[in-house]
Amino acid sequence: MHPTLLQDVLWISGPALQLVVAIMIIHRRLLKQIPIFWSYTVFHVLLAIGSYAASRVSYRTYFYVYWGAEIVDMVLILLVIQELFSHVFAMCGAIRSLGQILFRSAALMMIVFSVLLARTGHSSASTTPLVDRLISLERSVNVLEIGVLFVLFLACRILGIVWQRFAFGIAVGMGLTLSGEAIAAALRTFLGTAANQLYVWLEPMPCVLATGVWAYYAVSVDRKAEFSSSSPSPTQLAEWDRALEHFVWRS
């Protein structure tokens, strides 16, 4: 397959899957629960169309659309993570406010860390210092967001909070996007313009992978409803009762 064709497939599959996710969110009536994630998804679909149109105008137009959107994207991802914090901790009644406190503390810590990282990290000699700076910024923000997301996963693990299926899918997909983009940006920063071609390939891949994860969770979220609608079999219940009684008596 010719590389440009594969690039086209990569370029189209991401927004196409995101369109599926956005439609599924509306279809499953999840929009009220995750409005920011939905906005993020729709933003990416519109961005794909906008980028395509900009690329037809001129490289300069495309450049500004791309990097302008990247900055909006960084902010949106942080908002999606905040939404995940609120969503996950909303189920915990008594410590609901802990989610926001935890998010703010983690974000603050990671901002300091990312600023330090941006100051210490320098790219190789390049003919495009603006791009280098933007990629360096992207890398630092990715590290920040990975850190905040890690705190969310860790807090859930420690406190024993049970994730809802789709929220878990969103978080995993977001983690994949951020990690992949951080790897791409780190390599581009380190290797300079020599890695441009590699960057062009690496950058959209995690996004497509993550969108695949979201699409899977968005489509299969109905399975949970299936699970809910079918009552456990009597044998299963009896087994359950025995196990519970056994536990109660042993305690």
Added chain:
Amino acid sequence: MTTVFVLLLALAFILFLAALMRRRRLESDPVGLHRQLQPVHLPALLNLLNPEDLSFLRTNLRQSDFVKLKRQRTRALIEYVRRIASNAKVLASIGALYRHSALPEVAAAGQLLLSRAFMTRVLALRTLLCLQIELMLPLFDTNLGSTIKAYEAARGRLEGISSASLVLR
């Protein structure tokens, strides 16, 4: 150096995500969850917490012997509370599995179990922290009353699920 750090961080995070997904699959299996429950002998734990025994030992033993004994007692308590915390986490997962049941009684019992187990987990973690302090400073006393009460309440919710399912049978 920074690049290597970012690369390692991102790769480690991907591995972490893979481990989480694997673990989540295990947690959605009720049989596997039951196997994770550990026995907690509450009468023995309450016996260990008897304040009269402790004050008797405090007055009749030398300070150094008392401290040594109290550390042993704290270690035993840590093991108990660790099991309570671990069980609370398992109970929360069990509650979450049944929370979405179409049968209202089972769903309500599942929801109650989930919230009780969650509170028990939080209390147990707080108690564990206090016990770790007690291990370092043996004269510090930890109150386990609220944790045990919460655990008993969560256990009661398990019975709630049992009875709900019995009614439905």
